[in-house]
Amino acid sequence: MVVIGVTGSFGTxxxxxxxxxxxxxxxxxxxxxxxxxxxxxxxxAWRQIVKAFxxxxxxxDQTVNRRRLAAIVFSDAQRRKELEAVLHPKVLRELRHQVHxxxxxxxxxxxxxxxxxxxxxxGKGLADALVVVTAPPAVQRERLAxxxxxxxDELRARIAAQxxxxxxxxxxxxxxxxxxxxxxxxxxxxxxxxxLLAGPSKS
Numbered sequence: 001m002v003v004i005g006v007t008g009s010f011g012t013x014x015x016x017x018x019x020x021x022x023x024x025x026x027x028x029x030x031x032x033x034x035x036x037x038x039x040x041x042x043x044x045a046w047r048q049i050v051k052a053f054x055x056x057x058x059x060x061d062q063t064v065n066r067r068r069l070a071a072i073v074f075s076d077a078q079r080r081k082e083l084e085a086v087l088h089p090k091v092l093r094e095l096r097h098q099v100h101x102x103x104x105x106x107x108x109x110x111x112x113x114x115x116x117x118x119x120x121x122x123g124k125g126l127a128d129a130l131v132v133v134t135a136p137p138a139v140q141r142e143r144l145a146x147x148x149x150x151x152x153d154e155l156r157a158r159i160a161a162q163x164x165x166x167x168x169x170x171x172x173x174x175x176x177x178x179x180x181x182x183x184x185x186x187x188x189x190x191x192x193x194x195x196l197l198a199g200p201s202k203s
Contacts, residue, residue, distance in 0.1 A: 001103050002110045002196050005127030007118040009165050010158050011140030011147075013178040013185070014133040018114035020189040027108050031115040034094050035087055039064050048086045053079075074157040088121040096126060109197060119168055129196055132172035134165050135179045 004021060008014035015030075022028040038045040041062040049064060050057070057068045073080035095113060102108045113127055124130060135143075141155050150158070169175055174192045178185050 001106075001108050003099055003113065003126060003128045004110060004196060005113045005115065005118050005124065005130045006133065007115055007130070007168060008133035008135075008178075009140065009162050009168075010116070010155075011143040012133045012135040012165065013143070013176075014116065015114055016182075017131065017133045017176050017178065017185065017189055018112050020186055021110070021112045021193060024190065024193045026110040026112045026193075027102060028112045028114055029095055029098055031091050031095065031113070031117075034091050038087065038090050038094070045086055045090055049083065052082050052086070074154065074161060077161075080161060084117075084121070088117070091115075092121060092123045092126065095123070099126065110193075117162065119171060120163055124171065129173045130171060131174045131176060131192060132165070132168045133176045133178050134169060135177075139179050 004026065006014050006018045006021070008017075018028050018030070039049065040046060046064065049069070053069060053072060057065055057072070059065050069083070073083050095115070099111055099113075102111055113123075115121070115123060118124060118127070118130075137159075140159065141152075144150055144155050144158075174195075176185060176188045176192070
């Protein structure tokens with residue numbers, strides 16, 4: 001079984017690439033989904049986050065208001081580090097557990113880890129191959145503005161909170177240039193898939 005780590009920066013299209021691998025037959029494990037589950041009311045991460053950031057970040061149903069939390073952590077690097085210290089180890093532990101379970105089943109050829117902060121969180125060792133998705137800054141901003149409607153200052157803050165894409169590319173085994181058409185990106189993904197699945201089994 002090959003474990004493919006897919007990462008990039010906000011707006012580069014890493015989740016699009018992860019889904020393309022999924023359509024080729026990979027099991028996709030999404031770090032954001034894991035994070036959301038860990039932050040459900042009364043779970044340990046939820047308790048730690050509420051203790052650190054206060055009950056004002058909660059909705060009426062006690063779920064975390066992610067917009068309120070984001071407004072805090074993306075305006076203060078130290079607060080962001082506090083949140084990451086709570087979530088990152090737990091997310092990586094859960095992903096490691098899921099990969100182990102799939103590996104033991106011996107029914108899965110490839111797993112994709114869709115993890116925005118895979119490198120920042122120290123999770124590179126989870127993957128057999130690292131795929132970094134890139135796009136020019138102008139394209140990133142345009143995509144994010146269309147998808148989320150974030151103002152320019154928030155766009156800058158969120159992008160700045162991650163490693164520069166060039167630093168990730170330097171560690172990549174494969175790079176997907178996602179500035180062009182969907183078909184162009186899909187062609188790159190298929191080529192990487194063929195290369196990774198043609199190698200010796202990593203079961």
